Amino acid sequence: MEAARAKLTRVLSRIFINNVNDKAQRAMRSGSSFDGLAKYSTSAAAVVKDYEDYRKSLYGDITHKALLVDAVGTLVAPSQPMAQIYRQMGEKYGVEYSEDEILRRYRWAYGQPWGRSRLRYVNDGRPFWQYIVSSSTGCSDTQYFEELYNYYTTEKAWHLCDPDAEKVFEAIKKAGVKLAVVSNFDTRLRPLLRALNCDHWFDVVAVSAEVRKSCTPPHQTHTHTLS
Structure with missing residues (x-):
């Protein structure tokens, strides 16, 4: 069970990081750079929060x-x-x-x-x-x-x-x-x-x-x- 959770954590980490990177690149390519980056910033913060919440659900306050x-x-x-x-x-x-x-x-x-x-x-x-x-x-x-x-x-x-x-x-x-x-x-x-x-x-x-x-x-x- 622990091994499965650890593996899932690693996989989700990569998914979250890739998600952030992809959105950053799309923001940079968007017609309105400021608007694109603002949306990216909000999305990145949400991704980080989602990951922190996920880890807390597994390990409590211990990260x-x-x-x-x-x-x-x-x-x-x-x-x-x-x-x-x-x-x-x-x-x-x-x-x-x-x-x-x-x-x-x-x-x-x-x-x-x-x-x-x-x-x-x-x-x-x-x-x-x-x-x-x-x-x-x-x-x-x-x-x-x-x-x-x-x-x-x-x-x-x-x-x-x-x-x-x-x-x-x-x-x-x-x-x-x-x-x-x-x-x-x-x-x-x-x-x-x-x-x-x-x-x-x-x-x-x-x-x-x-x-x-x-x-x-x-x-x-x-x-x-x-x-």
Whole structure:
């Protein structure tokens, strides 16, 4: 029954959208542009209202059953520029590149194909991030890498994008909407969310490195600084 309703919702959505688009085109072709667009505007509003009423008849006031959010750039963000951290931590290990040079080399390295797979992060992602760090800084020191890698699992390295995020997610949850973090990330995401005390906001945390599948198409993936 639920599957049938979901399918019907998708079909009606397409019908409503096509209906609006068709009426817009007819309005633009009409002899009286103003009159045509005015009629179109009224029709479009009616279509939207019809669809909203239909959804409400199925789900009540809840318009969505679930909300999926990405981690980096949506929920959390680095507290300092990546190149700054790489340089500061790397000074005692002999890193001499400027922050601009580190950033340039980082972007180049991140843009290179990673083996035969589109998935950069598998499990803890160490092999990939070791490659990124050494390529960005010219330093292959294991201790330097581990210091960077562990730093990006702490609350010092990250902050919430919105300080009022908890209130927002609580309100969404009270409305009966399920919440999930779905992110291209390695296995440090869960301890990071715990460190920021926001892991309990979500019903599900899906990590690409754990399921071994990219959570978004490659061109939509947010690059980040977890190393």
